[in-house]
Amino acid sequence: MQKFFRRNFAGYAFLSPWLIGFFLLAIGPILASLYLSFTKYNVVRPPQWIGIDNFVYMFQFDQRFYKALQVTFQFVVISVPLKLIFALGVAMALDKGIRAIGWYRALFYLPSILGGSIAVAILWRQLFNYDGVINSILRLFGGDGPYWLADPKFSLWTLIVLAVWQFGSPMLIFLAGLRAIPQELYEAAEIDAAGPVKKFFAITVPLLAPVIFFNLVLQMIEAFKSFSGAFIISGGSGAPLDSLLFFTVYLYNEAFSFLRMGYASALAWVLLFIIAAFTAIAFWTSKYWVHYENERG
Amino acid sequence: MTTTMPTQTTADIAHAYRQEKARRARRAGLLKHIFLIATSLVMVYPLIWMLAASLKPDNQIFGDLGLWPSQFQWENYSEGWNALPVSFTTFFWNSTVVTVLSVIGNVISCSFAAYAFARLEFTGKTIWFALMMMTLMIPYHVVLIPQYILFLNLGWVDSYLPLIVPKFLAGDAFFIFLMIQFFRQLPRELDEAAMIDGCSPFKIYWAIIMPLSLPAMATAAIFSFIWTWEDFLGPLVYLNDMKDYTVPLALRSFISTDGVSQYGPMFAMSILSILPILLFFLIFQRLIIRGIAMSGLK
Numbered sequence: 001m002q003k004f005f006r007r008n009f010a011g012y013a014f015l016s017p018w019l020i021g022f023f024l025l026a027i028g029p030i031l032a033s034l035y036l037s038f039t040k041y042n043v044v045r046p047p048q049w050i051g052i053d054n055f056v057y058m059f060q061f062d063q064r065f066y067k068a069l070q071v072t073f074q075f076v077v078i079s080v081p082l083k084l085i086f087a088l089g090v091a092m093a094l095d096k097g098i099r100a101i102g103w104y105r106a107l108f109y110l111p112s113i114l115g116g117s118i119a120v121a122i123l124w125r126q127l128f129n130y131d132g133v134i135n136s137i138l139r140l141f142g143g144d145g146p147y148w149l150a151d152p153k154f155s156l157w158t159l160i161v162l163a164v165w166q167f168g169s170p171m172l173i174f175l176a177g178l179r180a181i182p183q184e185l186y187e188a189a190e191i192d193a194a195g196p197v198k199k200f201f202a203i204t205v206p207l208l209a210p211v212i213f214f215n216l217v218l219q220m221i222e223a224f225k226s227f228s229g230a231f232i233i234s235g236g237s238g239a240p241l242d243s244l245l246f247f248t249v250y251l252y253n254e255a256f257s258f259l260r261m262g263y264a265s266a267l268a269w270v271l272l273f274i275i276a277a278f279t280a281i282a283f284w285t286s287k288y289w290v291h292y293e294n295e296r297g
Numbered sequence: 298m299t300t301t302m303p304t305q306t307t308a309d310i311a312h313a314y315r316q317e318k319a320r321r322a323r324r325a326g327l328l329k330h331i332f333l334i335a336t337s338l339v340m341v342y343p344l345i346w347m348l349a350a351s352l353k354p355d356n357q358i359f360g361d362l363g364l365w366p367s368q369f370q371w372e373n374y375s376e377g378w379n380a381l382p383v384s385f386t387t388f389f390w391n392s393t394v395v396t397v398l399s400v401i402g403n404v405i406s407c408s409f410a411a412y413a414f415a416r417l418e419f420t421g422k423t424i425w426f427a428l429m430m431m432t433l434m435i436p437y438h439v440v441l442i443p444q445y446i447l448f449l450n451l452g453w454v455d456s457y458l459p460l461i462v463p464k465f466l467a468g469d470a471f472f473i474f475l476m477i478q479f480f481r482q483l484p485r486e487l488d489e490a491a492m493i494d495g496c497s498p499f500k501i502y503w504a505i506i507m508p509l510s511l512p513a514m515a516t517a518a519i520f521s522f523i524w525t526w527e528d529f530l531g532p533l534v535y536l537n538d539m540k541d542y543t544v545p546l547a548l549r550s551f552i553s554t555d556g557v558s559q560y561g562p563m564f565a566m567s568i569l570s571i572l573p574i575l576l577f578f579l580i581f582q583r584l585i586i587r588g589i590a591m592s593g594l595k
Contacts, residue, residue, distance in 0.1 A: 021467050024466070090333070094333070126350075126358070248436075252530075
């Protein structure tokens with residue numbers, strides 16, 4: 001017994017801050033959130049058990065829930081591939097000892113570091129204003145820009161552009177991945193007279209597949225969680241006409257504007273489930289298109 | 298004669314091929330640079346435009362594509378500093394307090410956990426490790442409501458404790474992950490030699506592992522700084538009194554106050570709010586970029 005204690009003491013001593021945090025701030029809250037999702041709770045009065053009513057209401061009657069799902073899916077499905085394509089394109093242009101690579105890398109990464117800030121969200125609101133910079137540029141080319149922020153048909157695009165603008169970190173990860181592809185493969189392909197397109201699809205894509213997969217999962221989760229851009233640009237409500245009602249914005253408002261904590265917890269669990277499902281799908285499909293170098297077959 | 302001919306031709310062909318390849322590479326290189334320069338201009342333009350707008354008079358901001366103010370309106374900065382009922386001195390001080398304490402908390406608590414996972418043996422380690430990796434996936438929104446209720450019951454709402462205390466409890470699993478990756482590269486023999494010399498695990502952590510891991514600690518500190526400085530949701534939920542606001546919350550007040558036409562001052566404060574991050578980025582660029590390649594964070 002004493003030996004057991006001695007062997008484990010140091011490990012658990014160092015782990016203790018994390019352990020406390022894990023129980024108090026991670027697993028505890030997750031379970032509490034599960035419980036709250038079956039209750040009606042407005043903070044003032046104690047939670048009141050209502051069974052699955054929250055979920056029944058959500059799936060049967062709540063139009064805004066479906067709207068939030070639609071907006072969020074649309075955002076994820078459009079912004080993530082665009083971002084990755086852009087990141088890969090720039091990473092390929094940067095690869096293979098181009099001059100001043102350090103400069104380019106820093107410049108391209110800069111938006112990723114500032115992109116989450118409120119300052120940039122405020123800037124975006126002005127850029128996409130009807131009298132703003134984007135429409136002035138369109139006018140230079142003779143076009144007439146729409147009311148980006150007021151027209152539900154266009155508002156989501158402001159956030160998609162904001163997301164794609166932050167392609168820096170997947171780009172850096174692609175860059176590291178491209179470095180690992182042996183140069184001889186390209187040379188061999190050239191001797192066989194393969195063009196750039198052929199080389200891209202026959203060498204770059206398959207060998208980069210694990211990195212593409214990694215970036216895809218990471219960016220998808222990020223996109224599902226994104227909040228402050230939509231919150232600031234829509235003025236906190238998801239306006240116009242709920243076209244910017246990201247799931248996270250809806251959840252925030254249900255919890256903290258309307259104090260429907262029970263219902264918001266149910267929403268949170270749906271979000272958790274969606275993210276877990278998407279990650280699982282990505283992992284499950286990965287065995288068909290991602291091959292790691294050290295495995296044979 | 299007849300035998301040397303073909304060799305010469307192959308050599309010629311190889312030479313011509315190489316020349317053609319070099320020419321094509323040069324042309325591709327030029328095209329690449331044009332593409333990259335154009336892209337970086339588009340990328341940076343919004344930021345420079347914001348800097349210019351922070352110095353323009355209000356009536357020249359909208360729709361003006363120019364990057365050089367016709368007259369420099371430096372008053373935007375002093376006006377913006379005092380535009381809200383509480384001065385930005387307070388907001389910057391608040392942000393600094395929260396950020397500095399968060400960075401300290403993250404570095405200490407995450408390096409503790411990482412040291413335990415990477416260097417110490419104890420029962421149940423694999424299970425805890427798996428659970429730690431799982432917390433990487435949990436969206437903050439899921440734990441937000443119960444955490445809020447917990448902090449409300451502790452009477453911590455409207456203080457900085459809900460923003461700072463979790464950082465001392467190693468809440469950011471990606472930092473633990475980053476540090477574990479780094480610790481694992483350090484030779485095991487160091488620990489073993491120190492142990493034979495009678496060093497305690499804490500002494501090994503403090504005198505051997507930490508001094509050798511300064512790059513990893515710096516990377517974690519930098520990211521922790523940037524994310525805490527920019528954090529919006531946490532302060533939005535926990536701080537209600539304007540004198541407690543952090544800089545991002547204060548900036549938001551610019552757009553939620555009705556009928557403001559003070560765009561110049563708003564951009565001036567926006568520029569100031571990202572200035573610390575820009576400085577950090579310029580100084581620590583290498584560490585930041587290596588940190589991402591190493592761990593794939595954000």
